[in-house]
Amino acid sequence: MADWSPAHYLRFGDERSRPFVELVARVPSAPATIVDLGCGPGHLTAVLRARWPGASVLGLDSSPAMIASARADSTDDGARYELADVRDYAAAPGAGADLVISNAALQWVPGHRDLLRPLADTAAQTFAFQVPGNHDAPSHVLLREVAARAPYADVVGPVERRATADPDEYLDLLARPGWQVDTWETTYTHLLTGPDPVLRWISATGARPTLDALGTHDPALRARFAAEYGAALRQAYPARGYGTPLAFRRVFAVATRG
Numbered sequence: 560m561a562d563w564s565p566a567h568y569l570r571f572g573d574e575r576s577r578p579f580v581e582l583v584a585r586v587p588s589a590p591a592t593i594v595d596l597g598c599g600p601g602h603l604t605a606v607l608r609a610r611w612p613g614a615s616v617l618g619l620d621s622s623p624a625m626i627a628s629a630r631a632d633s634t635d636d637g638a639r640y641e642l643a644d645v646r647d648y649a650a651a652p653g654a655g656a657d658l659v660i661s662n663a664a665l666q667w668v669p670g671h672r673d674l675l676r677p678l679a680d681t682a683a684q685t686f687a688f689q690v691p692g693n694h695d696a697p698s699h700v701l702l703r704e705v706a707a708r709a710p711y712a713d714v715v716g717p718v719e720r721r722a723t724a725d726p727d728e729y730l731d732l733l734a735r736p737g738w739q740v741d742t743w744e745t746t747y748t749h750l751l752t753g754p755d756p757v758l759r760w761i762s763a764t765g766a767r768p769t770l771d772a773l774g775t776h777d778p779a780l781r782a783r784f785a786a787e788y789g790a791a792l793r794q795a796y797p798a799r800g801y802g803t804p805l806a807f808r809r810v811f812a813v814a815t816r817g
Contacts, residue, residue, distance in 0.1 A: 574749045578689045578809045579603050579662040583610050585741060585813050588684040590614055590657030596645050596678075596688075597621075597664020601629025604638045607660075617656065619643040620664075648681065649674045655681040661688040663764075663809075666723050675732050675812075685815045686733075690723040691765075692744060692808040697795035698761050705788045706769050714776045715769050729812045741813045750802040757796045757805055758789040 583606055591614055593607055598618030607616055616638040620626050629640040645668050648655075659682040665671040671690075679686035693699060699720075705711065706718045724732070726742035733740045751760060762770055766788070774781035796803050 574747070574751075574807075575663070576603060576606065577747060578745070578811070580606055581745065582660070582662065582687055582689045582811055582813070583607065585811070586610075586658060586660070586685050586687055587813075587815055588657065590684055592656040592683075593617070593658045593660065594619060594648075594656040594681075596648065596659065596661040597667075598629060598640060599625050599662075599664075601625075601633055601638065601640055603662060604629075604633070608638075614658075617641065619645075619648060621645070645671075645678075646674065649677040651681060655683070657684040658682060659686045663689060663691060666690045666721055672724060672728075672732060675729070676735075679733060679738070679814050682814075683816070685813060687811075687813040689809055689811045692723055692725070692810040693806075694720055694722045696806070696808070698757060698792060698805075699765055701788065701791045701795060702761070702766050702769065705784065705791060708787075710780065711769075711773065711784050714780065715772045718769055721765075723810055726810055726812070729810065733812060733814045737817050739815045739817050741815075742811065744808060744810045746806055746808045749805045749807055751805055752802045755789045755793065756803050757792045758785065760805065761792075 590611060593611070593614050593616045595603065595607065595616060595618045598604070598620050601618055604616055604618065607614065618629055618638060618640040620640070620642065621644045623642060626640050626642050633640065645665065659678060665688055668674060703718045703720065706715050726744050730740055730742045751757065753759070762785070770781055770785065773784050796805060
């Protein structure tokens, strides 16, 4: 899979930032040190700064392009950005930052459920995260259906149903003596505009591995897939006079040491 595209990802920066704002608002502690796992291009550091102006922020991401973009665009002398893998961070011994937080990143980590307690253990105060819960939304169902057709299936194989857990499962995974856990879900209705807005949205995230694989094999095949998939998305998400509504479910968890 090719590296992330910060510019493509940030086309819907406001919509992608809203869940992080809600997550940060529910963190009860006042951290002096923060680690942002899967920080992307660093665009959410401002949200952390607004809530905790004096905190030291370290952003970690496994994407060289995202880290390069975060460093280039950063005007915050108190924030640092480093290339790192979530699994390596979870395996690091001892406590890390007061707050360990992650926005829409853990769903990309294989076996992320097994990492939740180790990640929480690295936090001196609070571990908080948000993940998409839309794996059975039409956008993702259609992605799997179209990719399973010939000739795409011969190139990409079965597209993984990258399912995250429901709030009660995350509660079960994180709740234990000495911890207070808050889990919930929110469905946002984003109003998208422009041509094929749902395709543009998902091509930067959920559909990216499929599009990258097809493009590497044959750019013409990628274009054919995008046209077929885009037509299915237009039918599932019809444009209205004021834009194209996209319902997007997200799941949240905040675990705080008691």
